Amino acid sequence: MDFLWNKTCKKVIEMQEFFEHVKKGLSKSPKKIASRYFYDAKGDALFQQIMQLEEYYLPRCEMQIIENKSEQIGQDISAVHSNLQVVELGAGDGTKTKHLIKQFEPHFDSLEYVAMDISDNALSINKKEISSEAEQVKYIGVAGNYFDTYKSLPSTSDGRLVLFLGANIGNYPTPDAIGFFRFIQSKLKEEDYFLVAFDLVKHPRKILAAYDDSQGITKQFNLNLLERMNRELGANFNIHQFDHFPFYDPLTGIASSQIVSLKKQTVEFSDGFSVCFDLFEAVHTEVSKKFFWSDIEEIANKSKMDIAQTYYNANKGYTFVLFRPQG
Numbered sequence: 001m002d003f004l005w006n007k008t009c010k011k012v013i014e015m016q017e018f019f020e021h022v023k024k025g026l027s028k029s030p031k032k033i034a035s036r037y038f039y040d041a042k043g044d045a046l047f048q049q050i051m052q053l054e055e056y057y058l059p060r061c062e063m064q065i066i067e068n069k070s071e072q073i074g075q076d077i078s079a080v081h082s083n084l085q086v087v088e089l090g091a092g093d094g095t096k097t098k099h100l101i102k103q104f105e106p107h108f109d110s111l112e113y114v115a116m117d118i119s120d121n122a123l124s125i126n127k128k129e130i131s132s133e134a135e136q137v138k139y140i141g142v143a144g145n146y147f148d149t150y151k152s153l154p155s156t157s158d159g160r161l162v163l164f165l166g167a168n169i170g171n172y173p174t175p176d177a178i179g180f181f182r183f184i185q186s187k188l189k190e191e192d193y194f195l196v197a198f199d200l201v202k203h204p205r206k207i208l209a210a211y212d213d214s215q216g217i218t219k220q221f222n223l224n225l226l227e228r229m230n231r232e233l234g235a236n237f238n239i240h241q242f243d244h245f246p247f248y249d250p251l252t253g254i255a256s257s258q259i260v261s262l263k264k265q266t267v268e269f270s271d272g273f274s275v276c277f278d279l280f281e282a283v284h285t286e287v288s289k290k291f292f293w294s295d296i297e298e299i300a301n302k303s304k305m306d307i308a309q310t311y312y313n314a315n316k317g318y319t320f321v322l323f324r325p326q327g
């Protein structure tokens, strides 16, 4: 009963926060809604489909590094620590990380894996995946926003490796990425590590195709934001009167997604809030930054981190960078 009540309260608070965000974002010029709101149940399912797309190359690059470099990463870290706590931020369902953890296992006397994710559902799959692959690893799942949950992470006398994979860092505008790195840096001990996956700049057409796939799954993913507002906030968006418009700027390395209104129209929400769209007015919904090396160095410098090691996929378009706090 308590569990159900807590779950319902959590859902109501999340919906209130979503509504506040939407009201603020759609009253701005230009209009803007943050990409974290893509991920309701339908958005999660569409993202899983995106991950299978030929054009969306990122998961294959990440898997190449996990398969071919985890051994090396484990070895590099075990030169400093024999007992390790691995904390994964935005851990997801663990289907990729289980391979990394499995290859780490022989290198440490003891290994603990702490999975942090906003989704209870993802965490329950994560636990099964990791436990089936690495039985000796002590498993802890923590549900919640990792800015909050990380603050309450129990301290450990073991070495700590924080993982932030999936190129998720690309969804932060650069000042926020620096702020996020500073936050992690402030929580790390001198001998701890932070391993981050970066999608590097590459041919602009390849990047654009990854966010404008031929089957239109990314379009559905983006427009699901409007459907979510209809479902949760009682809005009356007609999604056929909006289009998905991604573009990539090779000067900045930023792939950016927009939702464009195909007519002048007014959309109403159940509480009386309404918003007018001009013909071809756009709502900004996502940044997916592709990194130059200088960007990574800038983030490291500004957050007082050193780059300890780098691991690449086969075509060197994707990298895991191992950071340590500056002494």
Ligand code: AVI
Residues within 6 Å of the ligand: 050, 058, 166, 167, 168, 169, 170, 171, 210, 211, 218, 221, 286, 287, 288
């Ligand atoms: C989660 N994130 C790294 C994805 C990306 O590539 O920015 C989200 C995504 N958006 C559209 N396609 C995939």
